[in-house]
Structure formats: structure tokens, C-alpha cells
Amino acid sequence: MSTVGLIMGSDSDWPTMKAAAEVLDEFEVSYEVEVVSAHRTPIKMIDYGRAAADRGLKVIIAGAGGAAALPGMIASVTPLPVIGVPVPLKHLDGMDSLLSIVQMPAGVPVATVSIGNARNAGLLAVRILAAADRPLLDRMSAYQADLEQLVAEKDAALRASLT
Numbered sequence: 444m445s446t447v448g449l450i451m452g453s454d455s456d457w458p459t460m461k462a463a464a465e466v467l468d469e470f471e472v473s474y475e476v477e478v479v480s481a482h483r484t485p486i487k488m489i490d491y492g493r494a495a496a497d498r499g500l501k502v503i504i505a506g507a508g509g510a511a512a513l514p515g516m517i518a519s520v521t522p523l524p525v526i527g528v529p530v531p532l533k534h535l536d537g538m539d540s541l542l543s544i545v546q547m548p549a550g551v552p553v554a555t556v557s558i559g560n561a562r563n564a565g566l567l568a569v570r571i572l573a574a575a576d577r578p579l580l581d582r583m584s585a586y587q588a589d590l591e592q593l594v595a596e597k598d599a600a601l602r603a604s605l606t
């Protein structure tokens with residue numbers, strides 16, 4: 444049984460969404476990947492959302508481009524936390540998707556990451572799971588320490604190049 448449901452409106456979203464899968468691999472969090480569309484496969488979308496918690500999923504990451512109804516619609520049929528990823532398309536640079544996902548009506552939250560930032564969606568999913576999982580929380584702390592170290596090294600290299 445997978446812990447995270449990684450869904451997207453089209454297979455064409457995968458080049459963006461795979462960054463979330465890479466994070467989940469890094470943290471050894473199990474996930475499933477599926478194309479589910481509110482617009483094109485509405486019955487499948489409702490069935491997926493309604494069954495998600497009973498199937499054992501804990502978090503859903505939903506990516507979509509353009510008129511991105513999927514994250515909000517999934518959030519409306521599941522009590523699980525939903526993280527939305529605005530996928531940029533060739534027109535409007537993802538602003539359409541961002542606004543579609545972020546402007547949810549009160550009562551139906553979607554945690555929206557920045558345009559195209561599926562990596563942050565993966566990291567946020569790990570943090571949500573880590574709140575009730577001490578070993579995973581420790582791994583997230585170690586990841587943050589590594590990030591800090593990396594920035595310090597780049598800062599030192601930049602300043603060295605100026606002297």
C-alpha cells in the first residue's frame with residue numbers, strides 16, 4: 444500500500460511532476476502515480492478521491508496545468524491533505540494554473556506550491572508524514588542541515604572568487 448498518491452491531469456505533466464517522485468524516493472516514502480483528470484475523467488477522479496483514505500493513502504499531491512480543477516476537486520472528495528502543483532504550460536506561464544489551484548473557497552484547503560515546484564510538493568508531503576513519524580522527522584532535519592551546509596559552501600566559494 445502506498446502512502447502518497449501522486450496524481451496529475453495528463454501524462455504530459457510528468458516531466459514537471461517527477462521531481463516530487465524523486466523526493467519521495469530520496470526519503471523512501473512509498474507512492475503511487477496515476478493520471479486522473481477532473482475535466483476528462485470526472486468519475487475516475489471522484490472514485491479516486493473517495494477511496495484514497497480507505498486505501499491507506501495519507502497525502503495526495505495533485506499537479507495540473509491550465510484550468511487546473513484537479514487539486515481542488517480531489518480535496519473536495521477526500522479528508523486527506525492535498526498539495527497542489529501548478530504545472531506551467533506554453534501559454535500564460537503557469538499563472539492560469541496557479542490561480543486556479545490557490546484560490547480555493549474557504550472550507551476546502553489545497554496547499555499550493557510555486558509554479559512548477561513539484562520538488563517542494565514532495566518535501567511538504569514528507570513533512571506532513573514526518574509530524575507523526577520520528578525517524579522521518581530526523582531525516583528531514585538532516586536534509587535541512589545538508590541544505591544549510593550547501594549554502595554555506597556556495598557562499599564561501601562565491602566570496603573566495605571575489606578576492
Ligand SMILES: Nc1c(C(=O)O)ncn1[C@@H]1O[C@H](COP(=O)(O)O)[C@@H](O)[C@H]1O
Nearest residue numbers: 452453455480481482507508511512513
Ligand atoms: N488541468 C487539467 C485537468 C483537470 O484539472 O482536471 N485535466 C487535465 N488538465 C491539464 O491539461 C493540460 C494539457 O493536457 P494534455 O497535454 O494532455 O493536452 C495538462 O497540464 C493537464 O494537467
